[in-house]
Amino acid sequence: MLHFASSICDREEQQAQDPSPAAQRCYGETEMEPPCGRSFMQVLCEKYSPENFPYRRGPGAGVHVPPGPQVSPMKDRLNLPSILVLNSCGISHAGDESEIAAFCSHVSELDLSGNKLDNWQEVSKIVSNVPQLEFLNLSSNPLQASILERECAGTFSGIRKLVLNNCKVSWETVHTLLLELPELEELFLCLNDYENVVSSPGCFHSLKLLHITDNNLQDWSDICKLGTMFPCLHTLVLANNNILAIDDLAGSLARLFPNLRSISLHKSGINSWEDIEKLNTLPMLEEVRLLGIPLVEPYSTEERRKLTIARLPSVSKLNGSVVTEGEREDSERFFVRYYMNVPKEEVPLRYQELVRKYGKLEPLAEVDLRPQNQANVHIHYEEKVQQINVRLDQTVAEFKKQLKTVVQLSTNNMRLFYLDREAPYGLEELKFSLRALHSYNVRDGVEFYVEPKIK
Structure with missing residues (x-):
């Protein structure tokens, strides 16, 4: 422990035990009633001793005690x-x-x-x-x-x-x-x-x-x-x-x-x-x-x-x-x-006050911007066309499972194409099994074509 810190602490302990009038005046205590707890100076010496709070040198760094x-x-x-x-x-x-x-x-x-x-x-x-x-x-x-x-x-x-x-x-x-x-x-x-x-x-x-x-x-x-x-x-x-x-x-x-x-x-x-x-x-x-x-x-x-x-x-x-x-x-x-x-x-x-500022405003039109959850689509297979309702939050892989009973093909033997007649691209194959249907902009009336894989 730092010598100076120790000397202060030792001196305080001695004064606390000393019933002399000087010690009593220092701590403001009545006779035989030494202060309980720790002193400000004792804690200060312990916390900021060089061992616990090393002096740092260099521009803008360090702490010091200026002369007073x-x-x-x-x-x-x-x-x-x-x-x-x-x-x-x-x-x-x-x-x-x-x-x-x-x-x-x-x-x-x-x-x-x-x-x-x-x-x-x-x-x-x-x-x-x-x-x-x-x-x-x-x-x-x-x-x-x-x-x-x-x-x-x-x-x-x-x-x-x-x-x-x-x-x-x-x-x-x-x-x-x-x-x-x-x-x-x-x-x-x-x-x-x-x-x-x-x-x-x-x-x-x-x-x-x-x-x-x-x-x-x-x-x-x-x-x-x-x-x-x-x-x-x-x-x-x-x-x-x-x-x-x-x-x-x-x-x-x-x-x-x-x-x-x-x-x-x-x-x-x-x-x-x-x-x-x-x-x-x-x-x-x-x-x-x-x-x-x-x-x-x-x-x-x-x-x-x-x-x-x-x-x-x-x-x-x-x-x-x-x-x-x-x-x-x-x-x-x-x-x-x-x-x-x-x-x-x-x-x-x-x-x-605000009506005078802006006039009488028309109510805002209510626009539902939530994505469509379901759609009625047409499934083409061989020479047949069947209309079914599909969930748009499901993946391509889940959609193929739904089509198994419609086209009588296993999912491993199924190729699935999407046709949006309003788009200029023609048929688009759905190759990504984990992609959701709504990401293809599927809506009511669109068409899907199913073909068996050629072995």
Whole structure:
């Protein structure tokens, strides 16, 4: 094991066993209660030791620790990238803060998901010693019972992207963080069992993207609170919440979400086309995701997409796929024809708008393009002609078996010719036993000639 990594681990084990006040202050523990689990610094040394993470040399390759205000004499023995992934490593506390500062001064992204961090003070000890940190993932750490003091939250001030999925953190904790993160642009609050949204005393203009999927939100009034808190949102992901309806009282959507470009209502409870049409009041909306909602279940895949596109004239991307100009016109024409014979009281307002655009369209002619399954054909053998019905999906070999009882010849002693009088080629022998009859363009009235093989 790397000497430096071992020395840090040994020192931490000694401090954990030492009931001295200094050791207690370092770990924030009460007397005789050493920290459980592994320290951030211990895991860092093990994972990124030269043995496990060799330094690579050459242009554009390798990782290094640039000089910082606090430099460890052993810094050249540990190779750290600027993006650290320490997920599911059993981390429960920070460890030696001076060593974190020495080795992590250049780190910009840190993934601590799936660890055992249950105290915001320990998280703060790590973050406060990573001055360049912009991305922090704390997903699936048991932080729900820990109280976050505002002074502690101040150490997160430089973070731009924060992931708190499945941490079960309270809205009070979220508000405390938001007050201290003036540059936060992306926030992930998924899987936190939220049944409602608690309003914050202030609003936060820096946030552009909010993922709050897989919670228990139902009432649109809670979504309005998000608009009040985050007036500059570009992207709002509400998937897997049981939102039943969209309200636009007094033009609230445009007022609360003036910059929203993308919204996901995937697997929500929306069950009304009128609710979908309310999204048109969002002035900047470009992308919508609406898969898995009760509203579209009765429709075919084609109907779902075309009826939705026709109702959302400003949307340029639906369910992840770009809406081209051609597809939009096809969808709008489809929409007009779809509702042209519907009772007046059931015709949506959008229908009249599109009739003014395209006029009253004629119904499309129904053309069955499916291949013919059977045909009545004439069989010529010797001086006889017999009409039979044949399946066109069968092979030439199977057709010959069918003809055995008609011409009284074995299949091995049978030559079979096909005559299409509309074609200029004359008789064509069917030589390929595995070829299907429909590939010869067989249809009603064509003629087959059977001859015995000459021995």
